[in-house]
Amino acid sequence: MKTIRAAWEDTMRGSLILVTPDCALLESGRPKELLSVCKSRTDIRMEKEAAGMLLRLLERIENNDRIVSVSGFRSHEEQVQIWEDTLLKEGEAFTRTYVAKPGHSEHESGLAIDLAENRTEIDFIRPDFPREGICMEFRRQAAGYGFVERYPADKTSVTGIGGEPWHFRYVGQPHGVAMEREGVVLEEYIAFLKEETSQRVPYLCFETDSNVCSEIFYVDMRGKEKICLSCSDKADMRISGTNEGGIVVCRRRAVYGEK
Ligand SMILES: [Zn+2]
Numbered sequence: 001m002k003t004i005r006a007a008w009e010d011t012m013r014g015s016l017i018l019v020t021p022d023c024a025l026l027e028s029g030r031p032k033e034l035l036s037v038c039k040s041r042t043d044i045r046m047e048k049e050a051a052g053m054l055l056r057l058l059e060r061i062e063n064n065d066r067i068v069s070v071s072g073f074r075s076h077e078e079q080v081q082i083w084e085d086t087l088l089k090e091g092e093a094f095t096r097t098y099v100a101k102p103g104h105s106e107h108e109s110g111l112a113i114d115l116a117e118n119r120t121e122i123d124f125i126r127p128d129f130p131r132e133g134i135c136m137e138f139r140r141q142a143a144g145y146g147f148v149e150r151y152p153a154d155k156t157s158v159t160g161i162g163g164e165p166w167h168f169r170y171v172g173q174p175h176g177v178a179m180e181r182e183g184v185v186l187e188e189y190i191a192f193l194k195e196e197t198s199q200r201v202p203y204l205c206f207e208t209d210s211n212v213c214s215e216i217f218y219v220d221m222r223g224k225e226k227i228c229l230s231c232s233d234k235a236d237m238r239i240s241g242t243n244e245g246g247i248v249v250c251r252r253r254a255v256y257g258e259k
Contacts, residue, residue, distance in 0.1 A: 003230040006239050006247050011221050014240025015050070015146070015172035016248050018186060019106045021160045023243055031110030037069050044072045047110030050146075050170035054113060057138070057145040066134040070127045070166070071114040074107040086125060097162045098125055106150065111170045129166040142168065143176035144209065148186070155185045172240065174214045174252065178205045190242050193218040199229075199249070206255075214252045221246055 012028040035051035038044040079102040086095045106112035116127030153163025202215035231237045235253040
């Protein structure tokens with residue numbers, strides 16, 4: 001039996017944190033370590049684990065620079081600069097629709113990446129990432145690597161953000177697969193886990209490619225200083241904060257050959 005401890009601090013960090021117009025990124029949610037995701041522009045970086053998975057995904061689809069990263073991690077100061085520049089150039093309505101308020105941008109967490117199809121002219125704020133060709137291939141494989149399209153046009157009423165087909169968010173495995181399977185965005189996924197799951201009644205997610213089965217459940221951390229979670233030695237247990245008072249626990253275990 002293995003055990004891990006979770007404390008209140010853990011609610012504010014991890015791949016599932018909500019960073020939205022209503023939910024600000026907290027200091028603990030800022031990335032500890034960044035890695036470059038682009039050979040020609042080493043200043044485009046993501047949080048270490050997210051960067052590694054993005055590079056593996058691009059390799060899997062034999063990208064060869066047909067997709068380029070346009071914007072990854074931004075410091076708080078950079079987000080302030082983009083907000084002010086866009087406000088000056090494009091006006092308030094455009095800025096409020098397409099640029100997140102400083103402190104409320106997923107880019108400040110290092111878990112978001114804006115991608116573009118590689119062309120001579122690339123729009124920095126609204127890059128083109130069509131639903132065909134190599135970009136479609138990326139979309140098909142993304143969930144398996146823990147990436148989701150964060151702001152689909154038909155979920156604007158849930159996210160509060162206009163459709164952004166170029167903005168991908170790293171939520172980690174197996175959450176990408178679970179969210180795709182259920183057709184939900186992060187807000188809905190967390191609300192679902194919060195309402196429907198517990199340690200005794202987890203959500204089960206089976207990944208057919210790898211024969212890995214995951215038990216996923218939500219733990220409300222409000223009013224708790226620390227909790228202890230345990231799992232069998234054969235399983236891998238990870239937790240992520242939700243940035244709204246809870247954590248999501250995921251126990252993953254290979255089931256191959258156990259029938
Ligand atoms: Zn973005």
